[in-house]
Amino acid sequence: xxxxxxxxxxxxxxxxxxxxxxxxxxxxxxxxxxxxxxxxxxxxxxxxxxxxxxxxxxxxxxxxxxxxxxxxxxxxxxxxxxxxxxxxxxxxxxxxxxxxxxxxxxxxxxxxxxxxxxxxxxxxxxxxxxxxxxxxxxxxxxxxxxxxxxxxxxxxxxxxxxxxxxxxxxxxxxxxxxxxxxxxxxxxxxxxxxxxxxxxxxxxxxxxxxxxxxxxxxxxxxxxxxxxxxxxxxxxxxxxxxxxxxxxxxxxxxxxxxxxxxxxxxxxxxxxxxxxxxxxxxxxxxxxxxxxxxxxxxxxxxxxxxxxxxxxxxxxxxxxxxxxx
Numbered sequence: 266x267x268x269x270x271x272x273x274x275x276x277x278x279x280x281x282x283x284x285x286x287x288x289x290x291x292x293x294x295x296x297x298x299x300x301x302x303x304x305x306x307x308x309x310x311x312x313x314x315x316x317x318x319x320x321x322x323x324x325x326x327x328x329x330x331x332x333x334x335x336x337x338x339x340x341x342x343x344x345x346x347x348x349x350x351x352x353x354x355x356x357x358x359x360x361x362x363x364x365x366x367x368x369x370x371x372x373x374x375x376x377x378x379x380x381x382x383x384x385x386x387x388x389x390x391x392x393x394x395x396x397x398x399x400x401x402x403x404x405x406x407x408x409x410x411x412x413x414x415x416x417x418x419x420x421x422x423x424x425x426x427x428x429x430x431x432x433x434x435x436x437x438x439x440x441x442x443x444x445x446x447x448x449x450x451x452x453x454x455x456x457x458x459x460x461x462x463x464x465x466x467x468x469x470x471x472x473x474x475x476x477x478x479x480x481x482x483x484x485x486x487x488x489x490x491x492x493x494x495x496x497x498x499x500x501x502x503x504x505x506x507x508x509x510x511x512x513x514x515x516x517x518x519x520x521x522x523x524x525x526x527x528x529x530x531x532x533x534x535x536x537x538x539x540x541x542x543x544x545x546x547x548x549x550x551x552x553x554x555x556x557x558x559x560x561x562x563x564x565x566x567x568x569x570x571x572x573x574x575x576x577x578x579x580x581x582x583x584x585x586x587x588x589x590x
Contacts, residue, residue, distance in 0.1 A: 292351075292352055292529075292530050292533055293324050293325070293326045293352065293353065293533075294326070295326060295353060296326055296327045296328070296329060296353070297320070297324070297326060297327070297328045297329075297352070297353050297354075297355070298328075298329055298330075298331050298353065298354045298355070299313040299317060299328065299329070299330050299331070299355055299356070299357055299520070300331050300333055300341045300344055300345050300354065300355070300356050300357065301313055301330055301331065301332050301333070301334075301341065301357045302332075302333050302334060302335070302338035302339070302340060302341025302342055302356070302357070302362065303332070303334050303338065303341075303357075303359075304332060304334045305332050308390075308471070308473055308474070308518070308554060308556070309357055309359060309518055310330070310332065310357075311550075311551075311554065312357065312387050312388060312518050312551065312556075313330050313357050313520075314330055315541075315547045315550055315551065316387070316538055316541035316542060316547060317329070317330060319537075319540065319541035319544055319547065320537045320538060320541055323536075323537045323540060323541070324533075324537050336374070336590070337361050337362070337365075337366055337370075337425065337427045337428065337588075338358075338359060338361060338362035338366065339362070339366055339370070339373070339374040339375065340374070341356065342356060342358070342362050342366075342374065342375050342377075342380075342381075343374040343375045345381075345521075345522075345523060346375045346380035346381065346523060348523055349523070350522065350523035350524065350525035350526040350527075351526065351530070352522060352526050352527070352530035352531070352533075352534055354522075354523070355384065355520055355521065355522045355534065356381070356520065356521050356522070357387075357518060357519075357520060358377075358381070358518075358519050358520065358521045359516055359517065359518055359519075360429055360515065360516045360517050360573060360577075361427060361428060361429060361516070362377070363377045363381070363519070363521070363570050363573075363574065364377070364570060364573040364574040364576075364577045365427055365429070365432060365577045365581070366427060367574075368574075368577060368578045368581040368582070369426070369427045369581050369586055369587060369588050370427070370587075370588050370590055371587055371588065371589050371590060372590050374590075377570070377574070378574075379524060380523065380524055381521040381522065381523065381524055382521060382522050382523070382524045382525075382526055382531055382563070383519065383520075383521050383563045383564075383566035383567045383570060384519070384520040384521055384522055384531055384534050384535050384538060384563055384566070385519060385520055385535050385538050385539055385542075385559070385560060385561055385562070385563065385566055386517050386518075386519040386559040386560075386561050386565070386566040386569055387517075387518045387519055387520060387538065387542055387558070387559060387560065388517070388518050388542070388551050388556040388557060388558050388559055389515060389516065389517040389518070389556065389557050389559055390471045390472050390473040390515055390516055390517075390555050390556050390557070391471075391472050391489050391490055391491035391493075391495060391514070391515040392429055392430065392433050392469050392470060392471055392472065392489075392490045392491075392514040392515050392516070393469070393470065393471075393472045393475055393476075393479070393486055393487075393488070393489050393490065393495070393498070393501065394408075394433070394437075394467065394468075394469040394486075394487040394488050394490060395460065395467060395468055395469075395470070395475055395478070395479060395484040395485060395486055395487060396408065396460070396466060396467040396484070396485050396487055397460055397461065397462075397463045397465070397466060397467070397484070397485070398482070398483075398484070398485050399463055400419075400466050400467065400485070402487065403485070403487075404487065404488075404502075404507065405487050405488045405502075405504075405507040405508070405509055405512075406507070406508065408467070408487055409437075409441050409443055412441075412443035412444065412445055413441075413442075413443055413444075416443075416444035417444045417445075417446060419443075419445045419446070419466045419467065420445060420446045420447075420448050420465045420466045420467070421434040421445050421446070421447060421448065421465065421466065421467050421468060421469065422448050422449075422450060422456035422457070422459060422460050422465040422467070422468040423447060423448070423449050423450065423456060423468065423469075423470075424449075424450060424452050424453040424456055424470065425449050425450060425451060425452065426449050426586065426588050427586070427588055428453075429470075429471065429514050429515065429516050430453065430456070430468055430469050430470045430471070430514075431447065431449065431586070432514060432577060432580055432581070432584075432586075433469035433470075433490055433512075433514035434447060434468075434469055435447075435580055435581075435584035435586055436511075436512055436513070436514060436580050436584075437469070437512060438584065439580060439583045439584055440509065440511055440512060441509075445466075445467075448465050453470050453471070453474045454474075456468055456470070457470065457474065457475065457478065457484075460484065461478060461483045461484060467487075469490060469514060471515070471516050471555075472489065472495055472497065472498070472515075472555050473554050473555030473556055474555075476497045476498060476555045479498060479501075480498075486498060486501040487501075487507075488501065488502055488503065488504055488507045488509070488512070489501050489502070489503050489504070490503075490504050490512050490513055490514040490515065491503055491504065491513060491515055492504070492505055492510075492513070494506075495555075496552075496557075497555050513576070517559065517569065518556075519559075519566055519570075520534070520538055522534065531563055532563075535562065535563055538560075539560040539561075542558050542559075542560040543558065543560055
């Protein structure tokens with residue numbers, strides 16, 4: 266399904282069915298599974314675990330979490346794409362899974378545009394470019410100048426090939442023509458540890474992963490790669506403020522269902538998840554993790570996916586980044 270036609274499809278679907286709300290009339294009647302394609306304990310895992318109990322209460326059925334990690338989320342995504350389109354198996358989907366994987370994998374395991382229908386964008390976090398305090402740069406302009414003066418000397422860590430931290434670094438390289446060496450890791454935690462330890466110069470990771478290290482002084486913040494300032498780090502300049510408005514990177518955590526899921530079922534899931542996300546206790550916990558609650562409508566989330574997918578396609582092509590599988 267085209268993201269740009271989701272709203273139109275949502276409007277005409279009840280007419281096509283003949284009985285408005287027919288599919289959702291008895292929904293749900295059994296347990297709902299939220300597949301999280303990342304390990305337990307990750308930020309992606311925390312969001313559905315916070316909303317699941319409130320979903321159970323509002324929908325009247327058990328809502329469970331199933332962790333299916335691996336391949337930048339591709340394993341879990343493929344599992345949901347192949348599930349019945351009845352609303353009982355949904356996916357916690359991130360920027361990487363919906364806007365990057367299809368461009369960076371030589372043989373993608375699924376097609377985000379054709380295989381999924383958006384439910385809601387749960388929460389988001391911008392990335393933040395940080396450096397080891399020994400790096401002689403206090404601003405993005407100084408960092409770019411340093412990289413150009415010493416080509417190939419600076420290194421940037423990432424949570425793995427195809428992660429938003431990888432593509433953020435590649436974006437900087439493409440936009441400014443700098444020569445920095447990519448050092449991929451198996452996850453953000455070991456990558457950040459090596460930046461803190463000085464084995465790697467810098468990293469452009471999710472703010473939710475780095476805010477504590479920045480506040481403690483273990484890492485020096487350079488720029489928040491978003492148009493808006495961070496509530497957690499309001500004194501760190503944004504990309505536009507630093508003079509680099511096109512250096513944008515971040516991660517959102519949304520919910521999607523198999524593409525043929527009836528639209529009235531999608532709407533019922535949207536109502537339940539949005540209500541849970543806006544619960545004061547849940548929103549406070551998420552904001553404490555460095556996240557901003559979004560809780561939007563399916564068509565709004567579809568527009569976000571389409572925009573980020575087009576931007577990431579351009580960056581991946583220009584950087585020539587690929588994952589063989």
